[in-house]
Amino acid sequence: MISQVAISYDDVMKAEALELSKTSHIPLQEAHPEAAFSLHLTHSQLALVFNEDPSLKALTIDFLSGKNQHRRLYGGGKGQQLAKAIGLNKFKNPTVIDTTAGLGRDSFVLATLGCDVTLLERILPVYLLLEDALSRANQSDDETIVSIIKRMSLQHSDSKDYLLNLKENQFPDVIYIDPMFPPREKSAKVKKEMVMFHHLVGKDNDAEALICAALPRAKKRIVVKRPRLAECLHPKPAFQITGKSTRYDVYLPLASTVNGN
Ligand SMILES: C[S@@+](CC[C@H](N)C(=O)[O-])C[C@H]1O[C@@H](n2cnc3c(N)ncnc32)[C@H](O)[C@@H]1O
Numbered sequence: 001m002i003s004q005v006a007i008s009y010d011d012v013m014k015a016e017a018l019e020l021s022k023t024s025h026i027p028l029q030e031a032h033p034e035a036a037f038s039l040h041l042t043h044s045q046l047a048l049v050f051n052e053d054p055s056l057k058a059l060t061i062d063f064l065s066g067k068n069q070h071r072r073l074y075g076g077g078k079g080q081q082l083a084k085a086i087g088l089n090k091f092k093n094p095t096v097i098d099t100t101a102g103l104g105r106d107s108f109v110l111a112t113l114g115c116d117v118t119l120l121e122r123i124l125p126v127y128l129l130l131e132d133a134l135s136r137a138n139q140s141d142d143e144t145i146v147s148i149i150k151r152m153s154l155q156h157s158d159s160k161d162y163l164l165n166l167k168e169n170q171f172p173d174v175i176y177i178d179p180m181f182p183p184r185e186k187s188a189k190v191k192k193e194m195v196m197f198h199h200l201v202g203k204d205n206d207a208e209a210l211i212c213a214a215l216p217r218a219k220k221r222i223v224v225k226r227p228r229l230a231e232c233l234h235p236k237p238a239f240q241i242t243g244k245s246t247r248y249d250v251y252l253p254l255a256s257t258v259n260g261n
Contacts, residue, residue, distance in 0.1 A: 005125050046060070055192070072148075081248060088115075094173035096115045101126075108152070111152045118153050125200060126200070134149055134152060171219050172217075175217060177210055180204045224249040
């Protein structure tokens, strides 16, 4: 995956781009001009560009405006389905491990509603976009936003490994799993930027193994997000919350018989 990605930059950001290349081990574009994707560094943000299709808008993450702010202000608070699935009507400020952080949208909603969220993302360019967005939001003048961002902690990790290494006293209240939906490239609903995201991330074919690792490691719930009509990734959820296009399958934790698997 990393070999598909290079770092490009606006001239004023050369020093920062060199540093990013050094710490991330992602080459600079001048050394890797054929890369399919560029992580482009400007003074204001990091953006993912799909070099093979210039018609696609660059992908960025922004917790300060746009969709994330709209959902924070008008998304329905604890009445929205994600909140119900996590159990926010029952549990006060639960700890949540978001094992599939992606663009951080669901994590941001949960942190907005008072959860302490650990975001795990294994694809390095996606992790770097998230890190950049969190760092910018953390420097905001808006104290509400800063207090939300302080409830979000990000790690570059494969979640299955992360879960398997948790000690019992580190188990969260809730484990959240939102694997990539099967791509619907013909659907008009698939935003072009999401097409690029699908190209970069691919399929999450190991989602069921992730659920199996999660089942004995959440104190209260394991929540799996699926397309409304898709099969369950694991049999017998305790209950389901179904919306227009999305469904949440909610599992109750297995008795804690953790032996490293
Ligand atoms: C559908 S996206 C999640 C979108 C996210 N819920 C949001 O609100 O933006 C799935 C993401 O989970 C990541 N992912 C899938 N399996 C993972 C695993 N085992 N460990 C870490 N990240 C994983 C993928 O790389 C991808 O970025």
